[in-house]
Amino acid sequence: MILGCLEQILVFLPMALGIFLSYSVLKITDLTVDGSFVLAPAVFARLLEYGFPLPAALVLGVFAAGSAGVITALVQKEERISPLLAGILVSYCLFSLNLLILGKPNFGLSDYPHLGDVLASGVVYFAITIFIYIVFLGGLISPLGSYLRAFGSNRYLLRDMSQKEERCRRVGLFICNSLAGISGCLTADLNDYVDCRMGQGVVLVGIGTVVIGLQLVPRYLASPLVELSLASVFVAVGVAIYFMLMSCLMQAGLDPFHLKLFLGVSLTIFMVASSRSQMAGRMS
Amino acid sequence: MKLLEIHNLTLRVPGVERPILEKVSFNLDALERIALIGANGSGKSSLVKCLVGQMTASSGEILLAGKAISSYTPEKRRNLIRILGQDSSRYVFLDLTVQENMQLAARFAGVSCFSSAFLEQIRPGLSKHLKKRAAFLSGGERQALALAMILIKPPELLILDEHTSAIDIVNAQHIVEATERLAQASITITHRLNEISSSTARVLKLEAGCLS
Numbered sequence: 068m069i070l071g072c073l074e075q076i077l078v079f080l081p082m083a084l085g086i087f088l089s090y091s092v093l094k095i096t097d098l099t100v101d102g103s104f105v106l107a108p109a110v111f112a113r114l115l116e117y118g119f120p121l122p123a124a125l126v127l128g129v130f131a132a133g134s135a136g137v138i139t140a141l142v143q144k145e146e147r148i149s150p151l152l153a154g155i156l157v158s159y160c161l162f163s164l165n166l167l168i169l170g171k172p173n174f175g176l177s178d179y180p181h182l183g184d185v186l187a188s189g190v191v192y193f194a195i196t197i198f199i200y201i202v203f204l205g206g207l208i209s210p211l212g213s214y215l216r217a218f219g220s221n222r223y224l225l226r227d228m229s230q231k232e233e234r235c236r237r238v239g240l241f242i243c244n245s246l247a248g249i250s251g252c253l254t255a256d257l258n259d260y261v262d263c264r265m266g267q268g269v270v271l272v273g274i275g276t277v278v279i280g281l282q283l284v285p286r287y288l289a290s291p292l293v294e295l296s297l298a299s300v301f302v303a304v305g306v307a308i309y310f311m312l313m314s315c316l317m318q319a320g321l322d323p324f325h326l327k328l329f330l331g332v333s334l335t336i337f338m339v340a341s342s343r344s345q346m347a348g349r350m351s
Numbered sequence: 352m353k354l355l356e357i358h359n360l361t362l363r364v365p366g367v368e369r370p371i372l373e374k375v376s377f378n379l380d381a382l383e384r385i386a387l388i389g390a391n392g393s394g395k396s397s398l399v400k401c402l403v404g405q406m407t408a409s410s411g412e413i414l415l416a417g418k419a420i421s422s423y424t425p426e427k428r429r430n431l432i433r434i435l436g437q438d439s440s441r442y443v444f445l446d447l448t449v450q451e452n453m454q455l456a457a458r459f460a461g462v463s464c465f466s467s468a469f470l471e472q473i474r475p476g477l478s479k480h481l482k483k484r485a486a487f488l489s490g491g492e493r494q495a496l497a498l499a500m501i502l503i504k505p506p507e508l509l510i511l512d513e514h515t516s517a518i519d520i521v522n523a524q525h526i527v528e529a530t531e532r533l534a535q536a537s538i539t540i541t542h543r544l545n546e547i548s549s550s551t552a553r554v555l556k557l558e559a560g561c562l563s
Contacts, residue, residue, distance in 0.1 A: 210458070213447065217455055220446035227433070227442075228459045229426040291446050291484050 132248025
């Protein structure tokens, strides 16, 4: 049970980091990830079927997911459509596209190579997640990172400074959805199948875990970089809390049909508490 | 050499009978500083919006360095004309440190780096806050940072739109002095005469959309 839970945490972490990037750094709530979480494994699965090597299929699947983010960025360009609505629209279209790519609602992967073929799958997931974390934290302090943080902080000033701020949006959402795609591929690899509905609600779970993680970070540290880096680490704690709670509830015999209701209510309570503490922080 | 030429600028908006601006004409030489005063609703902000391309005049023309302002791309226009208004949070990246703000401004302006001495020129003591998040600066410090980010590579024309009205008199004095030292041509828009610097060559008064 613990190993299964750990694997779930590891495969979900890239997704949580992607949501953290869009939600906390870019300050865009991107719902496209519901669709791109499935798009990547759908492309991944079909390419494996066509005989592509596993790494190539994985990279192309992740690239497809990132491209979905770019499409969302183009739809919401200059906020002509609200980012929330743009994400829902693209995610809605992706549902059909994913079904089209898969050719059927459920695609088994047991006959194809797996990430755990050489080493234990848990070790591979761990290595991938650690690698993503290092690149992510390195990216935050890079010029690209400060550009993306500047976009989240004041995108209109970027425009005033003659910068193409929409490029930031495209790059940011590309990274965010690529990370969701990685999680999607790892989840498919772990579960041995791709299901066209496997992305339903993952964005909410992702936002929930990010909110839980952010609750644990000391607010308004002097250095924004230290705060962001700490927050991205605490997002992992948030993911761990979420999946362990879910695992405990299942073990305790909670009906799976009631699970989403229970978790939804719990996340709502967490989010309300988060917004209250933010308001208190601003007033103090 | 004329930097800015405004000829018979008239601005009408649908549903309003009286024009917002009516046959406004004036010139600004390179390196010249002028002030534009007028009561609320006299058309000062609308004139700025026309200058930066946020509003299109109904008739008349605006020439910047001899070329119609509409012929510039938005990016080019923003390179030539920068605005500093009264809400300092609009002109800095609040979630970034002072140093990161300046580094970004330097990079975007094509300047290799910025020095602490430059920040001190803008406002004494500002360089002590390099590691501080812009959100944690006082209003005066933040406005000074915003000015430093603009003046790291002075634009051809700086529009100061009531830029000292939200800060105290000491901070306002620092900002005015830094602008006098480092800015090129500028238009100071205000409804308070004490915000006009001593180096201002001319004061234009806008009344009900007309220059008087």
